Amino acid sequence: MAGPSTYEPKSGIERWMDSRLPLIRLGYDSMVDYPTPRNLNYWWTFGGILTLCLVIQIVTGVVLGMHYVAHVDMAFDSVQRIRRDVNYGWLIQYIHANGASMFFLAVYLHIFRGLYYGSYKPPREVIWILGVVILLLMMATAFMGYVLPWGQMSFWGAVVITNFFTAIPLVGDAITTLLWGGFSVGNPTLNRFYSLHYLLPFVIFGVVALHIWALHVPGNNNPAGLSVKSRADTVPFHPYYTVKDGFAIILFLILFSVFVFYLPDALGHADNYIPADPLKTPEHIVPEWYFLPFYAILRSIPNKLMGVLAMFGSIGVLVALPWLDTSKVRSMRYRPTARWCFIIFVIACLALGYAGAHNPEGINLWMGRAATLYYFVYFLLLLPILGLVEKPKPRPASIADSVKSHGEPAATPAE
Amino acid sequence: MSDATAGQIGDQEPTRRDFIHIAAGAAVVGGGVLALWPFIDQMNPAADTLALSTTEVDISQIPVGSQITVSWRGKPVFIRHRTEEEIAEANAVDVSSLRDPQTDDERLVPDPEGALRPEILVMEGVCTHFGCVPLGDGAGPFDGWFCPCHGSAYDTSGRIRQGPAPLNLPVPPYAYLSDNVIRIG
Ligand code: HEM
Ligand code: FES
Numbered sequence: 001m002a003g004p005s006t007y008e009p010k011s012g013i014e015r016w017m018d019s020r021l022p023l024i025r026l027g028y029d030s031m032v033d034y035p036t037p038r039n040l041n042y043w044w045t046f047g048g049i050l051t052l053c054l055v056i057q058i059v060t061g062v063v064l065g066m067h068y069v070a071h072v073d074m075a076f077d078s079v080q081r082i083r084r085d086v087n088y089g090w091l092i093q094y095i096h097a098n099g100a101s102m103f104f105l106a107v108y109l110h111i112f113r114g115l116y117y118g119s120y121k122p123p124r125e126v127i128w129i130l131g132v133v134i135l136l137l138m139m140a141t142a143f144m145g146y147v148l149p150w151g152q153m154s155f156w157g158a159v160v161i162t163n164f165f166t167a168i169p170l171v172g173d174a175i176t177t178l179l180w181g182g183f184s185v186g187n188p189t190l191n192r193f194y195s196l197h198y199l200l201p202f203v204i205f206g207v208v209a210l211h212i213w214a215l216h217v218p219g220n221n222n223p224a225g226l227s228v229k230s231r232a233d234t235v236p237f238h239p240y241y242t243v244k245d246g247f248a249i250i251l252f253l254i255l256f257s258v259f260v261f262y263l264p265d266a267l268g269h270a271d272n273y274i275p276a277d278p279l280k281t282p283e284h285i286v287p288e289w290y291f292l293p294f295y296a297i298l299r300s301i302p303n304k305l306m307g308v309l310a311m312f313g314s315i316g317v318l319v320a321l322p323w324l325d326t327s328k329v330r331s332m333r334y335r336p337t338a339r340w341c342f343i344i345f346v347i348a349c350l351a352l353g354y355a356g357a358h359n360p361e362g363i364n365l366w367m368g369r370a371a372t373l374y375y376f377v378y379f380l381l382l383l384p385i386l387g388l389v390e391k392p393k394p395r396p397a398s399i400a401d402s403v404k405s406h407g408e409p410a411a412t413p414a415e
Numbered sequence: 416m417s418d419a420t421a422g423q424i425g426d427q428e429p430t431r432r433d434f435i436h437i438a439a440g441a442a443v444v445g446g447g448v449l450a451l452w453p454f455i456d457q458m459n460p461a462a463d464t465l466a467l468s469t470t471e472v473d474i475s476q477i478p479v480g481s482q483i484t485v486s487w488r489g490k491p492v493f494i495r496h497r498t499e500e501e502i503a504e505a506n507a508v509d510v511s512s513l514r515d516p517q518t519d520d521e522r523l524v525p526d527p528e529g530a531l532r533p534e535i536l537v538m539e540g541v542c543t544h545f546g547c548v549p550l551g552d553g554a555g556p557f558d559g560w561f562c563p564c565h566g567s568a569y570d571t572s573g574r575i576r577q578g579p580a581p582l583n584l585p586v587p588p589y590a591y592l593s594d595n596v597i598r599i600g
Contacts (some may be wrong), residue, residue: 183488
């Protein structure tokens with residue numbers, strides 16, 4: 001709800017600045033007096049958490065860059081040196097490594113929030129698509145970052161993932177050689193991954209700015225999925241949501257700290273403490289946990305090209321989602337059947353994560369296949385069809401009403 | 416059309432200005448693409464990387480029924496001294512039933528006299544699925560190689576028999592310099 005600005009510069013300096021570069025006005029309008037739906041729940045706190053994650057990764061990453069050496073003969077040792085010898089290097093390295101996991105945890109919850117409450121539907125399609133762009137950039141950044149310590153998992157992860165491009169007919173091999181800068185993953189590959197790993201977070205930063213700009217045009221969606229109709233539906237962002245977001249951030253940082261201080265390697269893989277050996281693949285290679293569902297989709301299809309297409313397609317369908325879901329009702333609170341389909345979808349995603357972590361044999365293979373099938377059926381069949389056949393529950397007249405009636409529709413007038 | 420003025424609605428003839436716009440636009444796009452090429456091509460293997468492209472190997476020390484792995488262009492190359500049974504097994508396969516049909520002989524390179532040496536099998540140790548190094552020494556259901564990453568199985572000739580990989584293990588360019596030495600690359 002980009003309404004008229006209510007900012008009034010108080011001092012001479014503020015007035016001087018406001019007529020030259022209205023930066024304070026921008027901050028005031030988008031973070032202080034920004035009218036926000038009054039019914040946002042804790043699922044809405046992940047946007048702020050994600051912004052914090054990005055800042056944490058950039059700050060710790062720049063520091064690591066001061067000590068890291070991007071060369072195949074030195075990269076592994078330079079990371080061990082950061083952990084052992086550099087002052088507080090252990091802390092900064094563990095924050096950065098676990099920070100990536102925390103970032104993905106938050107972004108997945110943020111995305112599920114959007115899926116459940118229909119935040120991708122008009123008028124928020126552009127916000128959503130920018131979100132998917134951010135997700136892809138995050139994946140590229142995390143993948144290249146994981147290669148940098150040059151352990152066995154780093155190296156073989158890089159081999160397998162760059163080899164995805166060999167699946168492209170005709171030009172696949174040429175593209176892969178171009179990516180490697182050689183005939184296999186080697187020093188040129190490590191160097192360029194470092195360069196891009198440093199660059200991409202700043203690109204993400206730019207896209208996040210667009211994402212939030214686009215958000216501030218229609219304003220936030222909310223758990224009732226209703227549009228804001230009057231002032232009674234909103235509260236100012238500050239102090240209401242600064243405090244709510246702040247509280248969620250504290251809880252999130254506690255979880256983050258548990259990992260950094262007590263379980264710093266729990267999410268990693270022991271094989272990455274072995275320096276990269278281009279002549280020997282580890283017995284059991286797995287990606288980082290946040291890529292497991294995609295890895296499971298890849299492996300559940302026995303054909304190389306089809307597997308790669310399905311994997312990229314699983315993110316591609318997210319781009320098309322605003323046009324695939326035919327229902328006008330945003331929030332699944334009022335969609336009795338879709339709600340169950342969504343719950344099964346979440347279970348399917350978790351099943352994919354499990355299947356991705358285990359050898360694709362027997363029950364695991366079939367579970368992965370069933371979950372892959374459901375993943376696509378949900379987007380390509382269930383959502384398009386349900387919007388046409390499902391009868392939604394009655395919705396409250398306004399956001400304000402939904403708060404008073406605790407999400408239940410207000411007593412319907414006698415018929 | 417004789418004295419139609421440019422810019423009149425309805426009957427617009429392309430003018431010289433339209434031509435200049437299109438020509439200038441094409442020059443900008445063409446120039447842009449040409450300027451982009453160096454920035455793409457710099458990512459391809461550099462001259463020194465290309466120069467490191469041959470490896471010489473003494474094969475006389477490989478006992479029958481075992482293999483060595485050498486590094487060529489940063490990737491593993493398997494050289495296996497095959498047993499009689501392995502060779503027989505490779506030749507017993509119906510080639511037309513294979514995913515990537517090749518006879519065992521087609522996967523060998525003749526020595527300078529033109530003779531094949533089926534006991535020496537040379538191939539890249541790079542799974543044609545996503546590039547892992549398959550386990551050797553008779554691993555897998557076809558007694559050849561088995562890729563631990565996603566379960567591709569290769570036979571005693573390094574041909575793909577089962578699993579997601581689409582192609583046989585590639586044979587690198589190589590030549591016999593003498594009875595005991597081959598040069599890969
Ligand atoms: C670096 C990653 C990201 C950052 C920093 C970020 C940041 C934010 C912030 C600050 C908000 C506003 C607060 C909120 O509603 O939670 C927001 C809203 C939103 N985000 Fe993201 N986001 C990120 C990634 C994504 C991704 C990957 C998606 C989806 C694929 C996404 C979809 C959305 C949508 C649809 C909204 C509008 C939500 C609403 O108001 O209901 N975001 N984001
Ligand atoms: S890399 Fe060998 S089976 Fe996938």
